[in-house]
Amino acid sequence: MNYPPIMKSILLLFISAALLTSCSKQSQENVQKAGDAVGQGSAIFFHALVDGVDKVLQCPIDIDPVLVAKGIALGNDKVSSFSTVGRNVLTLYIIFNKDFNDKILVKVYDSDGHEYGRASQTISAKQGDAKYIDFTFDDHAVLTAKSRFEME
Numbered sequence: 001m002n003y004p005p006i007m008k009s010i011l012l013l014f015i016s017a018a019l020l021t022s023c024s025k026q027s028q029e030n031v032q033k034a035g036d037a038v039g040q041g042s043a044i045f046f047h048a049l050v051d052g053v054d055k056v057l058q059c060p061i062d063i064d065p066v067l068v069a070k071g072i073a074l075g076n077d078k079v080s081s082f083s084t085v086g087r088n089v090l091t092l093y094i095i096f097n098k099d100f101n102d103k104i105l106v107k108v109y110d111s112d113g114h115e116y117g118r119a120s121q122t123i124s125a126k127q128g129d130a131k132y133i134d135f136t137f138d139d140h141a142v143l144t145a146k147s148r149f150e151m152e
């Protein structure tokens with residue numbers, strides 16, 4: 001007899017459910033242990049993969065000693081380059097160890113040391129403040145894993 005595909009799917013679902021419920025408790029526990037092991041192994045692999053990618057994509061950021069003397073320190077950083085929409089952003093978590101009211105200029109260099117972009121922000125902060133600041137570069141300055149930045 002030729003059954004419609006939906007009927008075959010429903011029948012297969014009922015047969016699978018019946019087989020699973022008829023499995024012994026020990027079999028179900030073994031399946032659960034195997035699933036846990038695979039899940040844990042996958043999670044460990046995923047975290048290692050993310051850590052490896054983060055290390056490869058870390059771009060050096062050099063801070064001018066004048067900024068350090070003015071109380072500027074860096075926490076985290078993130079490079080976002082979306083060349084298709086022309087948004088090339090370096091996001092810096094800046095820690096202010098002294099009151100600060102000045103302009104910060106960030107230059108970007110390629111792997112050969114050639115400058116190819118600049119972005120600046122005028123920043124006002126009090127001692128003890130810390131915040132994320134976006135430095136948006138020109139559409140043509142596509143930021144890559146080989147970019148190097150200088151803050152002045």
